[in-house]
Amino acid sequence: MIQYVKQGGDFGRAFIQQLKERSANSGKKVDDAVAEIVETVRRDGDAAVRMYTERFDGSVPEQLVIEKADMQELIKACDPAFVAALERAAANIRDFHARQKQQSWLQTEANGVIMGQRVRGLARVGLYVPGGTAAYPSSVLMNAIPAKIAGVKELVMVTPPGKDGKPNPDILVAALVAGVDRVFLVGGAQAVAALAFGTESIPKVDKIVGPGNIFVATAKRQLYGTVDIDMIAGPSEILILADDTANPEFLAADLMSQAEHDPLASSILLTTSARIAEETIAAVYRQIEGLSRKDIINQSLDNFGAVMLCNDMEEAVEFANALAPEHLEVCAANPMEFIGKIDNAGSVFLGNWSPEPLGDYFAGPNHVLPTSGTARFFSPLSVDSFVKKSSFIYYTQDALMQAKEDIIKLAETEGLTAHANSIRVRDKQEAAN
Amino acid sequence: MIQYVKQGGDFGRAFIQQLKERSANSGKKVDDAVAEIVETVRRDGDAAVRMYTERFDGSVPEQLVIEKADMQELIKACDPAFVAALERAAANIRDFHARQKQQSWLQTEANGVIMGQRVRGLARVGLYVPGGTAAYPSSVLMNAIPAKIAGVKELVMVTPPGKDGKPNPDILVAALVAGVDRVFLVGGAQAVAALAFGTESIPKVDKIVGPGNIFVATAKRQLYGTVDIDMIAGPSEILILADDTANPEFLAADLMSQAEHDPLASSILLTTSARIAEETIAAVYRQIEGLSRKDIINQSLDNFGAVMLCNDMEEAVEFANALAPEHLEVCAANPMEFIGKIDNAGSVFLGNWSPEPLGDYFAGPNHVLPTSGTARFFSPLSVDSFVKKSSFIYYTQDALMQAKEDIIKLAETEGLTAHANSIRVRDKQEAAN
Structure with a gap:
């Protein structure tokens, strides 16, 4: 159960330093297995994709692509209330991300x-689900x-077929609501390799995004450069800063909402109040009994959960910046005053009514969001990720002639005389005119 | 010598397809050597840095850091005309990049x-030279x-000591003109590892940028995730599109300015004019005799140089987009009309008076710039690279209560009941008030 520091x-x-050391490495066995899958898909295309799908998913769909008509039929099974909620969420996501769009610009x-600088959407992107x-x-x-x-022309989704x-x-x-153009029933490292190289039926893409297991993550890492990828997601975390105005029931619930993801997830509360610390731990013990993923939550809190009593909020902020958490909640009397103090966090949730699940x-x-402390240098996925x-x-001619001496001087100082020559032949041409 | 297609x-x-296959892989031997250096520097810090510097650079400077006073003394050896040219170039680079700066924003x-979204410079960056x-x-x-x-607070440069x-x-x-804060005399994979982990004397950074040999590039790749890195640069290339208004002397000079970098560099001219093709080849043979890096240029043109006669400019543009070159020159009657047609290129040089060395x-x-065809998905280094x-x-409270049903529906559909619980405990609290 959760540790009290x-x-x-x-x-x-x-x-905090010790917590930062945790990481999930793939190891040589996974690396080698993935390298073989990648190489086989590169060489054999669809035949390799079918072979691995048979091996790992149990059976191969007759065709890999799902046609629009089949999609319309399949989604009839969805709960209409769920679809309506999804559409409202999509509208909010669109509204926020539209503000990230950068324009091309020029100066004269x-x-x-x-x-100037042109900014364009990537031509084709693959989404792993x-x-x-x-x-x-x-x-x-x-x-x-x-x-x-971002203006991506074609967005292709890959997802493994279910047992049926x-x-x-x-x-x-969700794919239809979000505007995905085509869906293929293929998963694992073979799906990543197919998107990176292209096969007879699966198109080659410019970037692959989306979460996946260790095989998927390893394939993405191995293929980085052949294709662009998003961040490699590590174990995720929530860190909560709470003063004595926070609500222990809320804090307990939010810690567990992160913990239920994964036994490697980390849930940390830093508080200046011993009362808040103790009441939160009590609330965790109480609330966990009603939660369906109780076992995972227990393991996760055991491994990487902690409630720590800090000397003051400045110290709590220092520890938060050192950990650079994926999610940071600030449950304090005036949460806004913390925005400027937080150097490292993927997403910041301010106040008692902004729990992580809202985001x-x-x-x-x-x-x-960047995980495992990488918020020090990585950013949330955004429209910029797809341009x-x-x-x-x-x-x-005049402008170049004004600059010619400087360019030649710089090139020759670096010993790159053919660079200087490229300016000199133009200078000679001008003199000849 | 350069091939005529x-x-x-x-x-x-x-x-063109065949050209795209060329790449520089490090191979297992380099990987293993670098992994050992990285691990030793992680464990032993400065002692390891000194050991490898002794081994690879022949001698170890008494202190790794160069003090400002010593820098001022050393730069007295520089040619004042070179320094003046460097300062004018720096002013142009500052002016262009200042336009890339993004602001934090919020919506209410x-x-x-x-x-909203905060945009901040990284705290500390390492530059490899x-x-x-x-x-x-x-x-x-x-x-x-x-x-x-971008607002990087501390910019640290590392560079190997010379023979003396x-x-x-x-x-x-250049470091002083550009605003580098500290310089350390250390190079190779040991410098990259020192920046990634920090040692007693070299500070840990958030991102490492700058070109380097295969050991440096491999160390960066291995440490990606522990620290952010810039693109891994592959062999570079120039591709020139020329109609019959182009100047063969200029084309020859520009092809060779790229070729002089490296025997793996690629220099390609695509033209619709047989006259231009033939006169350019003749000009290459003529101009190369006066160039100090003639041998490298010869090897490079032999390996990956070509002048190709295309059926029309549309075809030339198609091939350029397929190759996605680092540098693309457009030497045509109306170069501006090509901007919108070029999908993939790192930097585009328009017209007869905008040679690559100008950029x-x-x-x-x-x-x-992105090399080896990665302009399909990578971008030039920019201010965005350092934020x-x-x-x-x-x-x-009101806004969350309006959204509560949707969040609970989405969380429960995904089976994440602790996420739903985080909303429910707040709903219960509201009901109790």
Whole structure:
């Protein structure tokens, strides 16, 4: 069960440091197995995809692609209230992400010079969606909507077939709501490899996004460079900062909402109040009894759960920045005053009425966030994740002649005389005119 | 010497495809050597850094850091005309990159909801600068200036000591012009590992950028995730599109300016004019005799150089998009009309007076560009490369209560009942008030 760390200071600092060390490495056995799958799919295309699907998923669908008509039929099984909720969430996600869109721009100068930056959506993106209990319609929205806003021309989804050879209808309806263009029934490392290289039936994409098991993550890592990928997600975490105005029932519930994901998930409460700390632990013991994923929550809290008593909120903020959590809740009298103090966090939830699940499902900001301390340098998935930029330069003859001495001097200092020559031949041409 | 491909169409398409396959892989031997260096530096810190510096660079400087006073002394050796050119280039680079800076933003709603995105510079960045003949002051500017504009608090440079135990003064002066904060005399995989983990004297950074040899590139790849990195640069390329208004002397010079970098560099001319093709080849034979890096140029053109005659400019554009070159020159009567047609290129140089070296050194856009066809999905180095974003959500009690049914429905459909519980405990609290 959740650990109670009764002191901050140097002891707390060491505790936080130790938490940061946890990580999920794939190991050589997985690396080798994935490398073989990747190479076989590269060589044999669809035949390899079918072979691995048979081996890992038990059976192969007659055709890999799901036609629109079949999708319409399959989604009839969905709960209409669920679909309506999904559509309202999608509207919020669209609204937030539309504000991230960057425009191409240019600058002009009086001497005729034109320079600028083009920003365009990637041509084709692949979205991986896990099967089984890890098939989350909300993740389909969070990955697909920013891609479409970025201007991605074709968005292809891959997901393993269920035991009955069919896809999860809740995933399909999310794909339709989010604007996914085509769906293929294939999963695992073989799906990632197929998207990276293209096969007879599965198109080659420019970027692969979406969560997956260790085989999927390893395939993405191995293929990075052949294709772009999103962040490699590690075990995820919530960290809550609470002063004595927080509500222990809320804190307990929010810690467990993270813990239910995974035995490796980490749920940490940092508080300045011993009363809040103790009442939260009591509330965890009480609330967990009614939760269906009690066993996972228990394991997760055992492994990486903690309630820590800090000397003051400044210390709590210091520890939060050191951990750089994926999710950070601030349950304090004036939560807004903390925004400027938080250097490292994927998404920040302010106040008692902004629990993490609000962001996971509904508010609008992305729930694909940097995990395992990578919020130090990585950012949430966004419209920017689905664009490519390029620059352009147009110089006039006059403008180049004004710059020629500097360019030649810089090139020759670096010993790159053919670079200097490229300016000199133009100078000679001008002199000849 | 450069190959003449006299037909486009399917033959040309196959030729382009084959060019795309070239790549520089590190191989297992390098991987293992680098893994050992990384692990030793992680464990032993400065002692390991000194051991490897002794082994690979021949001697160890007494202290790794270069103090500001020593820098001022060392840069007295620099050519003042070079320093002045560097300062003018830096001004152009600053001007272009300042336009890339993104602001934090927020949205507010009538029901009290506040959401937004913070954009901040990374706290600390490490810049790798190679030694010897690959030490390019221009690359220092191109890496350091966007970092400082992004708001990076501390920018640390590492570079191997020269044979005399001293750094290259041209690199140092570029570091001063660009605003680098500290310089350490250490290179190779040991420098990358030191920046990723931190040692007694070298600080841990959030991101490592800058070019390096295969050991440096492999170390960056292995440490990706522990620290952010820039793109792994592959062999670079120029592709030129030319109609019959182009100048063969210019084309020849520009092809060779790329070829002089590296025997693996690729220089391709696609033209609709047999006259232009033939005169360019003749000009290459003529101009190469006067160039100091003739041998490298010859090897490079032999390996991956080509002049191809295309059926029309549409076909040339198609091939350019398939190759997705790092540098693309458009030497055509109306170069501007091509901007919208180019889907994949790192940087586009428009017209006869915008040669690649203008962009390499002076105009302002970044010269760190996606190589080896990765312009399909990667972007030039930019201010965006040195920021991290995070989102924040503030909901009021009323706003959460309006959303509660949807969140609970979505969470329960996904089987995540502890997520639903986080909303329910708040609903119960509201009912109790």
